[in-house]
Amino acid sequence: MLRPEDIKLLLGLSDNMLDCAGIRLTLKTIYVPKTIGELRMNDKVLPRYEEIKCDPICRLSSGAYIVRYNEYVEIPNGYMGLVFPRSSLLRMGATIYTAV
Template identity: 40%
Template sequence: MSIIAGIELRDLLDRGAVTDMVDPEVQVQVCGVDLTLRSVELFATPGAVDYDNRERKVSKTEEIPFDESGWVHLDPGAYLVTFNEAVSIPKDIAALARPRSSLLRSGATVETALWDPGYRGRSQSLLVVFNPGGLRLKRNARLIQLAFYRLSATAEKGYEGAYQNENL
């Protein structure tokens, strides 16, 4: 696998791999696309994860509103973030994301899962604030850079899980 960059990345984006960008001129990087903050939610109930998902229970969340200036203050802890951008991963591609360095230098990080071939949706990730003073985020803040990787072969079957078409 290798990271898709340059002209090949632009072509992938032109084919709709990432839509609803706030500003593609700012968000498209050499090796990926910055995803931006749509909403932040606080975990309100416990979750449950089992082997075959028969007893899976996703935690309920409560949205934290932005103030009149578009900011939200987050105390240390874990939060669910939803991105503005919708992603549509072709069957010969997978994607991984890393937090932007500004976020790390502010004492926070974002944990993500693999974007599987065939996945389509407006993704969510786990934001963890470690900074004892908390973190302020503005609506549309760039949080992660999504990098696309070409697979050694096209996936025979695309993603068919519970999160397909989420938040669209």
């Protein structure tokens, strides 16, 4: 576990990119799946997605979405990043699924 000050130095971030919960990410786009994906023994087919327009608020109904952030975070070799949803997302019934 690293302190925000350590993350700042390790990743070369500015002060305004950090808060008490870690790296501050900003929303770029939201997509909704339009087709189903397929997992096969030796292959996969990813679903097609459609971008949701936000003017400037996104009102989302129940379901799955793909979120793209404005920031790209490059984790150095020998480290691993964990993503947790902010409590404000959890209070709205949203969560984030991640993978290593």
